[in-house]
Amino acid sequence: MSELSPIMDPGYTHCPEAYMMCPIPDNTQPCSLPKTPKSGQKRHLILPAGHLLYIYITNLLSMKGTYLGEFExxxxxxxxxxxxDAYGAAVVNEIEQQMRRSVNLGAVHSALNRLQEKGLVSSEMGGMTAERGGRRKRLYSVTTLGRRALEDIRHLRNQMWNSIPTPANA
Structure with missing residues (x-):
C-alpha cells in the first residue's frame, strides 16, 4: 500500500493543483504537473485548511488505467x-438475470476488452461447436488481480454501508 500524507495549506483558494497527488518533494509545495506515481511510492496531498484526510492507495489503484467503473x-x-463458461452472450444473460436490466452485447465486449487490458480478466479461445457454425467462443476468467479488485470493492462498499448512521429511534 502507498500512503498519502496530508499537508495543510492555509492559503488554499480553489486551485485545481491543490488536490494533485505526486511523489513527495524536498519541500511541501504542491506539484505543478500531474505525474504518474510509481507503485509503493509515498505521495502527498494538499488539502484545504481545516480538513484532514488519510488516504491509502493500493498497488492496484495506483497502476495506470485501473479505474473500475460501475458497468465494468x-x-x-x-x-x-x-x-x-464466461463468454460474451453468457455474460449478457448473467447480468440481465442478476441485475434485471438489459445490456448490449457490444457494450459487454467493450468492457471485457478494457478489463483484459487492465489485467483483471484473461481469455482463451474455446472449442468449436456445431451450434455456433463451427466458430469458437472466447472464454473469459477472472485473474488474481481481478479477484483482488472485487474483494477491495466489496470491502470499500461494506465500509461505506457500515458508516451510514442509524436513526436513534430505530
Missing part, C-alpha cells in the same frame, strides 16, 4: 459468477 464492475462480477 458488473461485467467482472458476471465473469466471476460464470466461472469457466
Amino acid at each position: 464492475e458488473v461485467v467482472l462480477l458476471a465473469v466471476a459468477i460464470r466461472s469457466g
